[in-house]
Each structure stands twice: as C-alpha cells, then as structure tokens.
Amino acid sequence: METILIIDDEAAMCDSLSKLFKAHNYNAIFTSDSFQVEKLLQDNNIFLVITDYKMPGYSGINIIKMVKSKYPELPVIMISGFGSVETIVSAMKYGAQNFYEKPIKFSKLLTEVNQLKTAKEKNTNNLNNSEIVSVNPKMAEMMQIVDRIASTDIPVIVTGESGTGKELVANIIHSQSSRSEKPYIKINCASIPETLLESELFGHEKGAFTDAKEIRKGKFEIAEGGTIFFDEIGEMSINTQAKLLRVIQEKEFEKLGSNNIQKMDVRFIAATNKDLRQLVGEGKFREDLYYRLSVVHLEIPSLNERKEDILPLVNYFINAFNKKYDKSIKSISNETISIFLEHSWPGNIRELKNCMERSIIFCDDSEISPKNLPMQYKKTADFSGSNIKSVYDKVTREVILDALNKANGNKTKAADILNINRRTLYNKMKHLELE
Numbered sequence: 001m002e003t004i005l006i007i008d009d010e011a012a013m014c015d016s017l018s019k020l021f022k023a024h025n026y027n028a029i030f031t032s033d034s035f036q037v038e039k040l041l042q043d044n045n046i047f048l049v050i051t052d053y054k055m056p057g058y059s060g061i062n063i064i065k066m067v068k069s070k071y072p073e074l075p076v077i078m079i080s081g082f083g084s085v086e087t088i089v090s091a092m093k094y095g096a097q098n099f100y101e102k103p104i105k106f107s108k109l110l111t112e113v114n115q116l117k118t119a120k121e122k123n124t125n126n127l128n129n130s131e132i133v134s135v136n137p138k139m140a141e142m143m144q145i146v147d148r149i150a151s152t153d154i155p156v157i158v159t160g161e162s163g164t165g166k167e168l169v170a171n172i173i174h175s176q177s178s179r180s181e182k183p184y185i186k187i188n189c190a191s192i193p194e195t196l197l198e199s200e201l202f203g204h205e206k207g208a209f210t211d212a213k214e215i216r217k218g219k220f221e222i223a224e225g226g227t228i229f230f231d232e233i234g235e236m237s238i239n240t241q242a243k244l245l246r247v248i249q250e251k252e253f254e255k256l257g258s259n260n261i262q263k264m265d266v267r268f269i270a271a272t273n274k275d276l277r278q279l280v281g282e283g284k285f286r287e288d289l290y291y292r293l294s295v296v297h298l299e300i301p302s303l304n305e306r307k308e309d310i311l312p313l314v315n316y317f318i319n320a321f322n323k324k325y326d327k328s329i330k331s332i333s334n335e336t337i338s339i340f341l342e343h344s345w346p347g348n349i350r351e352l353k354n355c356m357e358r359s360i361i362f363c364d365d366s367e368i369s370p371k372n373l374p375m376q377y378k379k380t381a382d383f384s385g386s387n388i389k390s391v392y393d394k395v396t397r398e399v400i401l402d403a404l405n406k407a408n409g410n411k412t413k414a415a416d417i418l419n420i421n422r423r424t425l426y427n428k429m430k431h432l433e434l435e
C-alpha cells in the first residue's frame with residue numbers, strides 16, 4: 001500500500017484528508033509541524049507528499065525544495081487557500097506536481113493520485129523493467145530458478161560483472177514475491193560511509209551517540225514485511241557483516257542505544273561484482289555470512305559470453321527509445337551489427353543500453369549506422385573496410401595501453417579503470433602480445 005505524507009498546520013485538514021485517502025486504499029500519515037517533515041521522509045517509504053503553502057516553520061515552497069533535492073523522484077502536490085498566480089508559478093517552478101486550491105475537490109485530487117500510482121507501477125515495471133531480454137540458455141536456466149524461488153523467503157545472492165543486470169534480477173524477485181506490495185529497500189553498501197551504515201540499518205535511540213538527537217527508524221524496521229536489497233555487499237566491513245549475520249539468523253535486531261529486541265520479517269537479496277569466494281579467502285568477507293546469503297546463488301554471465309543476446313537487446317532498446325524520444329527507427333545496419341559483435345562490452349548491458357540511447361538520439365534515418373555511434377565505437381567503424389578483427393585488436397591495444405599508462409603500469413588498477421577483472425586483462429594482454 002502506498003503511503004502519502006500530508007503536511008498542513010491545520011490539524012483538521014490533515015485528519016480529514018488522511019481519512020479520505022485511507023478509505024481509498026492508501027496509507028496516510030500527517031504532521032502539522034513542518035520541522036518534522038525531514039524525519040518522516042527518512043523513516044517512512046513515502047510515495048507522495050501533499051503540502052500546504054502557508055505554514056509556520058518551513059513554507060510549502062521550502063518543503064518542495066527540500067524534497068526535490070533529497071528525493072528528486074518523489075512527487076509533491078501543493079494545496080493552499082491562497083491560489084495567486086505567483087504562488088502557483090513558484091510551486092511549479094520548484095517542481096510541484098500540481099496545485100489545488102482549498103476547499104479541495106477530493107475526487108479530482110484522488111484521480112491525480114491514482115494516476116501517479118499507476119505511473120509509478122508502470123515505471124518500476126518498464127524502466128527497471130521486469131523484463132529480462134535474453135535468448136541465452138544459461139540465462140533461461142537462471143530465470144527458471146528466479147521463478148521458483150521468488151515466492152520463498154530464501155536469501156539470494158546475485159553476482160556478475162558490472163552492468164549485467166543484477167539489480168534488475170533483484171527487482172524481479174521482489175516484484176514476483178508475495179512481498180511485492182510491501183517496502184522494497186535498496187542499500188548500496190559502497191555509497192554509505194561505514195560509520196553511518198549501522199545507524200542507517202538499525203536505527204537509533206535518542207542519545208545513542210553524539211549526533212543522535214532524536215529517535216530514528218532504521219531500514220530493517222522500515223522494510224518490515226518486504227525485501228532489503230544489499231547492493232555491492234562486498235564493500236561491507238567485517239564488523240557490519242557480523243551484525244548483519246546475526247540479524248539474518250535470529251530475525252531480530254536492536255536499535256543502536258537500545259536493549260529492546262525487535263522481531264522482524266524481511267527477505268534479503270544481495271549483489272556484488274566481486275568474487276565473494278576470493279574475498280572470503282582473503283579474509284575480507286565472512287565465510288558464515290557468505291554461506292547464509294548464498295543459499296541461492298544466481299550468476300549472471302557477461303554479455304561477452306552471450307553475444308547471441310546482442311541483437312534481441314538491440315531490438316528491445318530500439319523499441320524502448322523510439323517511444324522515449326518519439327522516433328521511428330526500424331533497424332540497425334549490418335555494419336553496425338558487426339561492430340557490436342566484435343566489441344567486448346566491458347560495461348555489459350548498461351553499456352549497450354547507453355550506446356543505443358545515444359545512437360538513437362543522433363539517428364535521423366530509419367536505420368542506425370556506424371556514423372550514429374558514440375566516438376569509442378566509431379574508432380572501429382572508421383576502418384570498417386579493413387579486416388575488422390585486426391581493427392578491433394588495434395583499438396583494444398590502444399585502450400589497454402592508455403589504462404596502463406593512467407595506472408602507472410599497475411595491472412590491477414588498469415583492470416579497475418577498464419572495468420574488467422584482472423584475469424581478463426592478462427588474457428587480453430597476452431593475446432595482443434603486450435607483455
């Protein structure tokens with residue numbers, strides 16, 4: 001159920017709006033204190049904000065600014081008794097979805113909210129589309145496992161090179177589970193500083209540490225009944241790993257600074273492009289946590305290992321970006337296809353998707369040809385009269401030498417720059433006689 005946050009200094013207004021929404025299958029929370037908004041946004045999985053214009057404390061405009069800077073995708077609707085043109089214009093300028101004058105026609109507001117809800121569902125389905133395009137047998141096998149385990153509570157780990165679709169697979173598991181109506185919380189372990197990760201996950205009591213001025217809900221609590229997706233789990237510190245293991249085993253946790261044990265019901269999915277077994281060997285990842293998480297291990301093959309997927313994906317992206325950019329591109333030239341088949345796609349599907357998006361933007365014909373491709377692919381295209389394999393080798397050689405140069409000859413660093421693993425780099429260097 002989607003949660004709407006209502007902000008109005010008039011408590012009666014909050015109360016009646018939230019009752020109306022609740023009667024129409026929405027969850028609603030409200031506050032008359034605009035200073036509470038930030039915390040409410042942090043502690044709840046909010047789908048829509050409805051805010052009054054004129055209030056003590058933060059004004060409606062300040063609320064819009066704050067919401068849009070922290071949660072750019074979160075829609076805000078403004079309501080006000082003072083519907084001057086200026087108010088409306090400034091609300092829209094700062095990104096408000098719409099403006100309703102008081103007294104509010106609830107049926108009209110509800111129609112818009114329902115539309116937002118449908119749009120959101122479509123978006124999560126289309127954009128990070130519940131659709132995996134593939135004709136590769138390994139992928140088919142993996143999708144069968146996904147179908148079988150999605151409805152269970154079994155933890156899942158998804159591995160694969162960068163851009164292979166790990167997050168997409170995690171999204172599908174959540175959306176196919178019985179938890180799909182419940183929160184789906186994503187945590188990128190690489191982007192949250194170690195010191196903040198624990199309070200982010202566990203929440204804290206007032207005074208648990210110096211900055212803990214107020215009680216705060218953690219992600220474990222917010223995700224109740226739903227799914228938590230730990231992205232880049234290989235980056236989690238050993239210390240936090242130990243705490244996470246306990247949570248997964250005991251299905252309970254304590255807020256920082258509290259002795260109160262809370263039961264929880266959450267499904268865990270984790271992803272990484274690191275080799276966790278190797279990290280276990282190096283003592284950087286706990287073996288017991290690895291076994292706990294890898295009850296189901298989904299390994300997504302790189303695009304290089306399933307070149308038969310390139311063409312179906314190309315067609316899929318042509319279709320999607322035609323819609324997005326209002327184009328009517330029909331196909332891709334044979335010459336472009338051969339460039340694509342020769343390319344090694346270190347950034348996998350994401351790279352192909354970006355390449356297609358840019359090409360489609362620059363294509364004014366009905367067919368994508370090499371001249372529409374971004375620079376790095378054109379390099380190959382310019383020589384396309386000659387033997388494509390030798391051209392490809394030439395370009396790869398340049399790219400590798402460039403990376404080695406940037407990395408001062410350090411191969412591990414160069415592999416990082418190229419976004420490939422070290423072994424792949426060694427093999428390529430050997431093949432190109434660069435050693």
Ligand SMILES: Nc1ncnc2c1ncn2[C@@H]1O[C@H](COP(=O)(O)OP(=O)(O)OP(=O)(O)O)[C@@H](O)[C@H]1O
Pocket residue numbers: 127128129131132133134160161162163164165166167168169273349350353
């Ligand atoms: N088989 C597929 N069919 C259609 N789209 C795909 C497929 N695989 C990946 N994508 C798209 O490619 C992009 C990259 O996928 P995603 O973000 O899931 O990769 P990732 O493995 O999580 O990458 P990273 O390791 O960089 O986090 C997304 O836009 C996703 O929707």
Ligand SMILES: [Mg+2]
Pocket residue numbers: 166167231
């Ligand atoms: Mg990802």
